[in-house]
Amino acid sequence: MKIIGHLDMDAFFAAVEERANPKLKGLPIVVGADPKEGQGRGVVSTANYKAREYGICSALPISTAWRLSEEAKRQGKPEAVFVSVNFKNYSEVSKNIIKILEKYSGRVLQTSIDEAYFDLSPAENFKKAGEIAKKIKSEIRKREHLTASIGIGPNKLIAKIASDFQKPDGLTVITKERAENFLEPLPVRKIPGIGPKTEEYFKKRGIEKIIDLKKYSREELTEMLGKWGAELYEKTRGRGSTDLAEVRERKSIGEQTTFETDSLNFETVWESLQELSTGVFRRFQKKGFKSFQAVTVTIRFSDFETHTRSQTLRKPANSLKAIEMKSLKLLMSFFDRRENPRRKLIRLVGVRIEKLG
């Protein structure tokens, strides 16, 4: 019998920052872009649970987070502490967490900086698997002074949804027999792959909970969502993969940047694009790739309309010059009057290389 665990660190970036700086203890913490007194352009990466009480959450515009913190301050509550993202630190901690997992499971599949699946099948039953999860959580707490939430289920889908079920510091064990019943009352949004658009699409049709989705046949769901519909049909019934061996190879390397102030000055945009190209090329080399054969340039206008232009090269290339020359050509096409007749300002520029060899 397959028993799969999913570990998800609680408010990971914020928790690491809180741990690193005792002065932050107990305060609302917002990790993300520089708020610049409410004028900053980025978003919140992670807010700790204290900050969430103010309505601050991941992906919220940092300017809104700033406003919410100011509001709280006016009500006599502590203002939020804004901290910039320190990826290097988090990666170090992440490695330690994975090492702990590997002590308790023979197969660990890390899927992001703060999430991993692990195999607990040797535990034989879900009860014993739950005991192991408790040990993992307490070791993470003891050694790293951080809390994690763990979900255990008969496959990756159930484990992942279960890890989110009692956050933070949660442990949820769902047996194979209970999996379908566990899913039914949950909002459709809990299924990985259903985002804001699909949620809205379903809501318009009166579908809000997973049980509502189960009224539709595989064919009907395929009609609505294409290939993804057939997958969703299986998911709503608690069925999913248990494969923890998948190796996913990198398919592209890219960088993008949002300007402090929008611009339609070619020099400004081209200079940024060169810097981004340099960064992309450095990472391309560092990762040990030998070639790339496609370049994509992204432009986002001030109204957030986003366009891409890409070109496949006649043969594989491997130089910074090649990225720069191709991206220059693609960028110029965006500056063609016909492409942008209303002379909209540019907010973001990005470059990505694909078809890596």
Add this chain to the structure above:
DNA sequence: TCTGGGGTCCTAGGACCC
């Protein structure tokens, strides 16, 4: 409210080939 940066996967039309 005014929306980052790093990615992956899917779709769809057109070109081209057999």
Add this chain to the structure above:
DNA sequence: TCTGGGGTCCTAGGACCC
């Protein structure tokens, strides 16, 4: 003159995830 079916590649856009 009107016309197939299948497959792959290229390009652009969009949804989604962390």
